[in-house]
Amino acid sequence: MTKKVAYNVAVVGATGAVGEKIIEILERKKFPVNELKLLSSERSAGKKVSFNSKQITVEKATPESFEGVDIALFSAGGSVSKQLAPEAVKRGAVVIDNTSAFRMDENVPLVVPEVNEADIKQHNGIIANPNCSTIQMVTALKPIQDAFGLSRIIVSTYQAVSGAGTQASKELENQTRQYLDNQEMTTELLPVKGEEKHYPIAFNAIPQIDVFQENGYTFEEMKMINETKKIMHAPNISVAATCVRLPLFTSHAESVYVEVEKEGLTVTDLWKVLVGAEGVVLEDDPGSQLYPTPMSATNKEDVFVGRVRRDLDKGNGFHLWVVSDNLVKGAAWNTVQIADRLIQNNWL
Amino acid sequence: MTKKVAYNVAVVGATGAVGEKIIEILERKKFPVNELKLLSSERSAGKKVSFNSKQITVEKATPESFEGVDIALFSAGGSVSKQLAPEAVKRGAVVIDNTSAFRMDENVPLVVPEVNEADIKQHNGIIANPNCSTIQMVTALKPIQDAFGLSRIIVSTYQAVSGAGTQASKELENQTRQYLDNQEMTTELLPVKGEEKHYPIAFNAIPQIDVFQENGYTFEEMKMINETKKIMHAPNISVAATCVRLPLFTSHAESVYVEVEKEGLTVTDLWKVLVGAEGVVLEDDPGSQLYPTPMSATNKEDVFVGRVRRDLDKGNGFHLWVVSDNLVKGAAWNTVQIADRLIQNNWL
Numbered sequence: 222m223t224k225k226v227a228y229n230v231a232v233v234g235a236t237g238a239v240g241e242k243i244i245e246i247l248e249r250k251k252f253p254v255n256e257l258k259l260l261s262s263e264r265s266a267g268k269k270v271s272f273n274s275k276q277i278t279v280e281k282a283t284p285e286s287f288e289g290v291d292i293a294l295f296s297a298g299g300s301v302s303k304q305l306a307p308e309a310v311k312r313g314a315v316v317i318d319n320t321s322a323f324r325m326d327e328n329v330p331l332v333v334p335e336v337n338e339a340d341i342k343q344h345n346g347i348i349a350n351p352n353c354s355t356i357q358m359v360t361a362l363k364p365i366q367d368a369f370g371l372s373r374i375i376v377s378t379y380q381a382v383s384g385a386g387t388q389a390s391k392e393l394e395n396q397t398r399q400y401l402d403n404q405e406m407t408t409e410l411l412p413v414k415g416e417e418k419h420y421p422i423a424f425n426a427i428p429q430i431d432v433f434q435e436n437g438y439t440f441e442e443m444k445m446i447n448e449t450k451k452i453m454h455a456p457n458i459s460v461a462a463t464c465v466r467l468p469l470f471t472s473h474a475e476s477v478y479v480e481v482e483k484e485g486l487t488v489t490d491l492w493k494v495l496v497g498a499e500g501v502v503l504e505d506d507p508g509s510q511l512y513p514t515p516m517s518a519t520n521k522e523d524v525f526v527g528r529v530r531r532d533l534d535k536g537n538g539f540h541l542w543v544v545s546d547n548l549v550k551g552a553a554w555n556t557v558q559i560a561d562r563l564i565q566n567n568w569l
Numbered sequence: 570m571t572k573k574v575a576y577n578v579a580v581v582g583a584t585g586a587v588g589e590k591i592i593e594i595l596e597r598k599k600f601p602v603n604e605l606k607l608l609s610s611e612r613s614a615g616k617k618v619s620f621n622s623k624q625i626t627v628e629k630a631t632p633e634s635f636e637g638v639d640i641a642l643f644s645a646g647g648s649v650s651k652q653l654a655p656e657a658v659k660r661g662a663v664v665i666d667n668t669s670a671f672r673m674d675e676n677v678p679l680v681v682p683e684v685n686e687a688d689i690k691q692h693n694g695i696i697a698n699p700n701c702s703t704i705q706m707v708t709a710l711k712p713i714q715d716a717f718g719l720s721r722i723i724v725s726t727y728q729a730v731s732g733a734g735t736q737a738s739k740e741l742e743n744q745t746r747q748y749l750d751n752q753e754m755t756t757e758l759l760p761v762k763g764e765e766k767h768y769p770i771a772f773n774a775i776p777q778i779d780v781f782q783e784n785g786y787t788f789e790e791m792k793m794i795n796e797t798k799k800i801m802h803a804p805n806i807s808v809a810a811t812c813v814r815l816p817l818f819t820s821h822a823e824s825v826y827v828e829v830e831k832e833g834l835t836v837t838d839l840w841k842v843l844v845g846a847e848g849v850v851l852e853d854d855p856g857s858q859l860y861p862t863p864m865s866a867t868n869k870e871d872v873f874v875g876r877v878r879r880d881l882d883k884g885n886g887f888h889l890w891v892v893s894d895n896l897v898k899g900a901a902w903n904t905v906q907i908a909d910r911l912i913q914n915n916w917l
Contacts, residue, residue: 375723377811379727379774379815397745398749401746412858416858417858421864424816424817424864425863425864426727426815426817426822426863428860429858429860433855436878437855437876437877459882460881461826461880465822474776476725476776476813476824508781509766510765510781527776528785530784533794533809534721534807542811
C-alpha cells in the first residue's frame with residue numbers, strides 16, 4: 222500500500238475544548254488533510270470554524286458522516302464514541318478515540334507514541350488515546366522504565382479544570398470573580414457534571430475527578446492505574462493514584478514517587494535518561510529555582526520534569542514533579558501524533 | 570504551685586496573619602488573660618487592636634517588653650524568636666514559638682497536644698509549635714500509629730498562600746484580578762520572599778515552599794520529614810514529602826500514603842480509630858461525595874480526614890486526604906492549645 226498524499230479527516234466534538242485544540246494542531250503541524258469534516262451534536266451544528274484560512278461549517282454527526290473519511294478523531298464523550306466509532310470503522314475510517322469508551326478493550330491499542338508506538342499496528346479500526354493524567358506520567362516514566370526497570374508508582378495529581386471541558390473553565394472564572402466580589406459562588410458543574418453534589422473550585426481543591434467506584438477510588442484514579450499498566454506493558458507494576466482538581470485553567474502537574482528495580486542509582490542517573498528522552502524536557506535545577514509549573518507548560522507539546530530527588534529512606538525510591546498541558550500532550554497533540562504515526566508507518 | 574487565676578500574655582508578631590488569629594482565639598476561647606501585651610516590629614508599633622472590647626496599642630518588641638509576662642506567643646519570624654525568646658525566658662516567661670528557630674533543638678519540646686502533650690512538661694522555657702503542614706498530618710496519623718503502628722509516610726501537599734503571610738494572600742488576590750483582566754501579573758514575593766526568582770501563583774502550582782536544601786528537598790519538605798519523627802517519637806519511620814503551593818487563600822490539604830505495621834486491616838478499621846480521635850473529624854463517604862476540602866475546613870479547629878482507601882497492591886498500605894486550616898490548627902489554635910495545657914497541667 223502506498224501512502225496517500227492527503228487524507229480525509231473528521232473531528233467529532235469539533236466545538237469542544239479538545240476538538241478546538243485538535244483543529245489548531247492539525248493546521249499548525251501542516252497535517253496532510255485533504256478534506257476536513259467537523260462534526261458535533263445537533264446543538265453545535267451550524268457553527269463555523271476556521272481551518273487553513275477557510276470557514277468550515279460544523280455538521281451534526283451521523284453514521285453517514287463518515288463515508289469517505291480516512292481518519293476520524295473522536296472527543297465528544299464516551300456515549301458518542303460507543304455509538305459512532307463502530308459506524309466510522311464500518312465505513313473504512315480508522316478512529317482515534319479520546320474518551321474512555323474503548324481504552325481497556327483488549328482489542329483496542331491504547332497508545333502514547335513515545336511509549337508504545339508499535340501497538341498502533343495491532344489496531345482493528347480503533348485506537349484509544351489515554352487519559353490526560355496518564356499520558357504525561359507514562360511519557361516521563363518510560364525512559365526510567367527502559368533504563369532501570371520500574372516496580373512501583375504512587376502519584377498525587379494537581380489537575381486543571383479544562384480537563385472537565387470548556388464549561389468547567391467558565392465555572393472557575395465565574396466563581397473566582399464572585400469570590401473576589403464577596404458574592405456567593407454558583408456551583409453547578411464540578412467536580413462531576415450531573416452528579417448530586419457540587420463544590421466550589423475557585424480557591425479550593427476537590428479530591429474527586431469523575432465518579433466514585435465501589436472500591437473507594439474515583440474512575441479517574443482507576444484510569445491512571447489501569448491505563449498505565451496497559452500502555453507500559455507492565456501488569457505487575459504497582460500503581461496508586463490520588464486525583465485532585467484545582468483552580469488551574471490549563472496543564473496538570475503530578476507529584477510522582479517511583480521505585481526502580483536497579484539499586485544504587487543517583488539523581489544524575491535519572492537526569493541522564495530523562496534529558497535525551499523523546500517528548501520529555503528536563504527542567505531541574507534547585508540551585509536556580511528551576512522547575513516546571515502548569516503555567517510554564519501551557520501551550521507546549523512536551524512533558525516537563527523537575528524536582529527529581531532520591532527518597533531519603535528507600536534507596537531505589539525517587540520523587541519527580543511532572544507537568545504537561547492536559548489539552549495538548551494530554552489530549553489533542555497525542556491524538557494527532559497517533560494519526561501521524563499511522564500514516565508514517567503505513568499502518569492505516 | 571497553685572494556678573494563677575489569670576496570666577499576663579504577650580503576642581509577638583501581633584499584626585501578622587498568625588498573630589491576628591491568636592488574638593481572635595484567645596478572646597473566643599476565653600483564655601484566662603490578665604494583661605495582654607501586643608508586640609511587633611517598629612514598623613507596626615502604634616497600631617490599635619481590639620481584644621475583649623478594649624483597644625490595645627501594639628508596642629515595639631524589646632527585651633524589656635517581657636518583664637512580668639507569664640506566657641509569650643511568638644510568630645514574628647525565626648530571627649525575632651532567636652533574638653527575643655531567650656530574653657523572654659530570662660525574665661520568667663514561658664515561650665511558645667511558632668517559627669522554625671528552635672523546633673529541632675533537642676532541649677525544646679515540639680508539640681501537637683493531641684499527639685505528644687506530655688512532652689510539654691520537659692520544657693526549659695521554650696516550647697516549639699510545629700510547621701502547619703506537619704501539625705495536621707501528625708494529628709490525623711497519631712490514632713493510626715497508636716492502634717496499628719506506622720512504618721512509612723509519603724505525603725504530597727496542597728498548600729494555601731496564607732502560610733507565607735498576609736502579603737502572599739494579597740499577591741494571590743492581585744495576580745488573580747490581573748489575570749482575569751488580561752493584564753500582566755506582578756510577581757514579587759512567592760514562592761519565597763527575598764529569593765531571586767518569583768513565579769505567579771494565580772491559576773498555577775509552585776513546587777517550592779521555603780528555600781532549597783543541598784539534598785534537593787525544600788526546607789518545608791525537610792520540616793515535615795524531621796518534625797514528624799520528633800513529634801511522633803518515631804525516628805525510624807520513613808517519611809517523604811513533596812510540598813506544593815497553590816492558589817488557595819486558606820487551609821492546606823494533603824494526599825497521604827501510609828504503611829501500617831499490622832497486616833490485614835480494612836478501611837473500616839481505620840475509620841474506627843479516626844472517628845473517636847481527639848481533634849480529628851472523619852468526613853468520608855464516597856457514596857454521597859463526602860470528603861473535606863480546604864474551603865470546608867476554613868475557620869475550623871479540627872483536622873478533617875476523608876478518601877481513606879486501601880492500596881490496591883500493598884496490603885498494609887492506605888491512602889488518606891487530610892485537610893485543616895493552616896492558620897488555626899496549623900498555627901494559632903495549636904499555640905493556644907499548648908498554652909492551655911501548660912496551665913491545666915501546672916507545667917508553667
